[in-house]
Amino acid sequence: MKSCGLRCLFILLSFPFLLQANLSPDYYSKTCPEFDQTLVQIVTEKQIAAPTTAAGTLRLFFHDCMVDGCDASILVASTPRKTSERDADINRSLPGDAFDLITRIKTAVELKCPNVVSCSDILVGATRSLVSMVGGPKINVKFGRKDSLVSDMNRVERKLARPNMTMDHIISIFESSDLTVQEMVALVGAHTIGFSHCKEFASRIFDGENQSGSPEGMNPKYAAELRKLCANYTKDEEMSAFNDVFTPGKFDNMYYRNLKHGYGLLASDHAIAFDNRTRSLVDLYAANETAFFDAFAKAMVKVSEQKVKTEKHGEVRRRCDQYNDYKG
Ligand code: HEM
Incomplete structure (x- = not known):
């Protein structure tokens, strides 16, 4: 900062994504100590009931995070005015079980600690748990993301590969x-x-x-x-x-x-x-x-830590499929 002074400060402030988010493995240890246990319990029940959930959720995670970072923008439902990411052509095959899983976790966590845990953290945590549950590596993810204030189908296509591309x-x-x-x-x-x-x-x-x-x-x-x-x-x-x-x-x-x-x-x-x-x-x-x-x-x-939304540029959504200021 010292070598470029005010100019660098200006650039950093103009590009919020460059500011480091305060992610941590125990981000919710004080504000929602039951978060991890609740998540693991619901993930386990869901995976037993619907064994395709792990793959569906891993793909949902990837498709969320590749488009402007892990910010749960893929969970937002379209409105008559705006078609959101989840309705982009490439996302239409994302399975309902993966969305359902996140809704279930969010509902349970909101009952325990309202307005604290972001939907993006829930998606990241659920994916981590499912990968190891089906035999994959233990992944030490961090938490503290905010959910996006934007979800636009037009931002999706050039960020995700198709099988027949070179x-x-x-x-x-x-x-x-x-x-x-x-x-x-x-x-x-x-x-x-x-x-x-x-x-x-x-x-x-x-x-x-x-x-x-x-x-x-x-x-x-x-x-x-x-x-x-x-x-x-x-x-x-x-x-x-x-x-x-x-x-x-x-x-x-x-x-x-x-x-x-x-x-x-x-x-x-x-x-x-x-x-x-x-x-x-x-x-x-x-x-x-x-x-x-x-x-x-x-x-x-x-992937889970790129372009994380910080306090000012995101929110903890109360419902994962709607922004908090949704008026219907
Ligand atoms: C070259 C890059 C990639 C291409 C072209 C690609 C393409 C695809 C396609 C076409 C499907 C089938 C979707 C369907 O028919 O429902 C699929 C499934 C899947 N993809 Fe990828 N993918 C790529 C990279 C990734 C990455 C990096 C991840 C995760 C880290 C991922 C995770 C998955 C999973 C888990 C499934 C199975 C989904 C399910 O069973 O519901 N893919 N992918």
Whole structure:
């Protein structure tokens, strides 16, 4: 500060996101001591009742945090005047169970300590708990985020990758969020759980000359099974396949091992196993689960702490789907 004086102070004040938020692992220890226990209890009940919750919530977390930081902007419901992030095309497939989980936790926490715990912290905490509950690493996240005052569908699309983008494009999207190629490869390991709708990979298995054969690099038997599974996908839009065909509900390094043997589901999954910039990382994580878990945990913490909203530029929403000044 000393070397650039008032000019730097002005720049810092003009860009609120540059100001460091006061995040801490025990942010709520005095103001809401029951927060963590309540969250873990509800997450556990929900995951037992609906085992797809872990994957859905992890994706919800990622889609929230990539667009202007983890600020629960994805939870805001659209109004007749404004279409919010959750109704952007890429977010329409986010599962109801993940939204329901956050609502349940928020309701329980509000009863114990009203107006204290932000929806963004609840989403981050729930994701952390679910990842380790399904076998993944313990992730030491911090709390103290505020919820956004904005949620705009137009801010979403260029921040999130699509399976059929080139690797250059995908890397540039992650880099625009200050995430390296290494962090990208570790984060995409999230595809070790959950599923994808057939439309997301249909062009790989049905289009062009490969119709009766197998898409480039895909295991032929796997391709044939996917074609059977997705035969009616245009009529039944819910048809889906597991992202990790061998251990779909377990957070492990099987995703990377699959990629090397032609069991990558999305075109982007397959591409990272063969691109010169990413191949060696896929090899590393396929061979060494601890290296994957370490890298995933670090990258997830980084994503969770980017562009955090501070006191003045956010609020603790009373309802996660509405700003506090919502007038209906
Ligand atoms: C190259 C980057 C990525 C692309 C192109 C991509 C694309 C997709 C697509 C198309 C789906 C299927 C959605 C559906 O059909 O409902 C999906 C699912 C999923 N994605 Fe990604 N994704 C990427 C990175 C990530 C990252 C970094 C994470 C988390 C850290 C993540 C977490 C998930 C999870 C957990 C699912 C399963 C969701 C469920 O079962 O409900 N993805 N992804």
